[in-house]
Amino acid sequence: MPQIILNARNLAAGNNTALMAVPWLGMLTSLLGNLSLLSYFAKKREQGAMVVQTLGVVSTFVVLAQLALAEAMPLPYFSATSVVVVSGLFLNFMNYFGLLNAGIFRLWEDFITIGGLSVLPQIMWSTFVPYIPNSILPGAISFVIAVLAVTMARSGKLSEQGVKFVGGISGWTATLLFMWMPVSQMWTNYLNPENMKGLSAISMLLAMIGNGLMLPRALLIRDLMWFTGSAWATLFYGYGNIACLYLSNIISKEFFLAATAGLVSWIGMAFWRDSVVHGYSSPLTSISHLVSGS
Numbered sequence: 001m002p003q004i005i006l007n008a009r010n011l012a013a014g015n016n017t018a019l020m021a022v023p024w025l026g027m028l029t030s031l032l033g034n035l036s037l038l039s040y041f042a043k044k045r046e047q048g049a050m051v052v053q054t055l056g057v058v059s060t061f062v063v064l065a066q067l068a069l070a071e072a073m074p075l076p077y078f079s080a081t082s083v084v085v086v087s088g089l090f091l092n093f094m095n096y097f098g099l100l101n102a103g104i105f106r107l108w109e110d111f112i113t114i115g116g117l118s119v120l121p122q123i124m125w126s127t128f129v130p131y132i133p134n135s136i137l138p139g140a141i142s143f144v145i146a147v148l149a150v151t152m153a154r155s156g157k158l159s160e161q162g163v164k165f166v167g168g169i170s171g172w173t174a175t176l177l178f179m180w181m182p183v184s185q186m187w188t189n190y191l192n193p194e195n196m197k198g199l200s201a202i203s204m205l206l207a208m209i210g211n212g213l214m215l216p217r218a219l220l221i222r223d224l225m226w227f228t229g230s231a232w233a234t235l236f237y238g239y240g241n242i243a244c245l246y247l248s249n250i251i252s253k254e255f256f257l258a259a260t261a262g263l264v265s266w267i268g269m270a271f272w273r274d275s276v277v278h279g280y281s282s283p284l285t286s287i288s289h290l291v292s293g294s
Contacts, residue, residue, distance in 0.1 A: 003203035004059065007066040010198060016070035021198030024064060024073035025123050026184025028081065029177045031060040032119060035088045036112045036174030037229070042096045049226070050096065052214065054089065061085050088112075109170060110150050116173035117146035120180070127184050175229040182237035189244045199241065201251045205259060208238025212266050219274045239263055 003022070010018040034056035041049040064081060067073040091108045094100035122139030125132065152158050153166040189196055211233040218227035239259065246256035274280075 001059070001203075002200040002206070004062055004066065006198065006200045006203075007063065007070075011066060011070060016072070018195065018198035019067055019070040019072045020192060021188065021195040022063060022067060022072070023127075023184045023188040024067045024077075025127055026181045026188070027060055027064055027067070028077070029120070029123050029184065030181040031057060031064065031081065031085070032116065033174045033176075033178030033181070033229075034060065035085065036116055036170055036177065038088070038092050039109060039112060040171045040174060040225075042092045045096075048217070049214075050092075052210070057085060057089065084115075110154070113150055113166070113170040113173070114143065114146040116170055116177060117149075118143040120173055120177055123177075123184075124180060127180075127187055171225050175225050178229050179232045179236075182233065182240055185237065185241060186244065189241070189248075193248055196245060196248050196250055199245065199250075201242065201245050201255065204238050204241040204245065206238075208234050208242065208259065208263060211238060212263065215267070216270045216273070219270060220277075234263070234267075 007019055007022070010016070034053045038050060038053040038057065041053060061081070064073060064078060068075055068078040088108070091100060091105065095105045095108075118139050121142045122136065125135065125138040149166050149169070153163045158166065189199075211230045214230040215227065215234070218230055242251065242256060242259050245251045246253070
């Protein structure tokens with residue numbers, strides 16, 4: 001909300017340039033990641049996580065709409081994104097309440113698997129244009145590989161382990177999409193440090209806190225994918241951008257130190273509590289068990 005309010009103020013003042021501080025490619029990866037993770041958590045019946053991902057989709061879509069109004073995001077891309085968002089929210093919630101045919105939801109899962117695998121390398125490549133040549137080759141190659149993998153899995157031409165692997169691709173792709181957003185934001189900060197005043201420090205703080213609050217649940221149920229995405233967003237998107245704002249003298253030293261102390265304390269407490277609950281000798285043991293999936 002703070003970022004949305006700040007964007008609205010800049011739009012009302014005709015200061016469209018300030019919205020360039022928010023990279024639309026990074027926001028798009030975040031939105032697609034949230035949408036894919038919504039499907040992942042809907043299947044697992046993780047209601048709390050579903051709510052979080054839905055809020056992520058809606059709030060990020062509002063920011064993209066603002067970027068489109070400021071001409072910071074091409075209108076054709078925004079229009080295509082709008083169709084995907086509306087369809088994804090509708091299908092996921094119809095499936096959660098048992099009102100959707102299983103075959104239709106499988107088609108949606110195949111779509112997000114192929115779409116995620118195609119979009120991720122393309123967006124990663126496009127982030128660094130014009131420092132590298134503009135090309136659709138990464139997305140095209142990934143699209144062909146994704147279509148072949150999904151087709152072989154659905155036609156029974158893969159082993160049981162292979163089918164399981166393909167089934168888990170969408171979840172990890174979603175996490176990687178979500179994880180690319182901080183990279184894109186940091187790159188934008190590096191290229192245009194003067195535009196960082198258009199970045200809301202409160203939004204970054206809330207991103208750090210919100211994702212940090214998800215860590216204990218991910219630890220409890222031993223979901224490495226969930227933990228990886230939440231930890232990355234906490235450290236690199238939330239705290240990383242707070243550090244950038246501090247280094248650019250946009251926020252105070254007190255704000256930065258308070259955020260740092262709070263983050264270190266919360267992560268330490270989460271791992272300590274997890275080690276106590278599971279009877280581990282130390283938080284390091286808790287981390288090793290999380291990675292091993294035990």
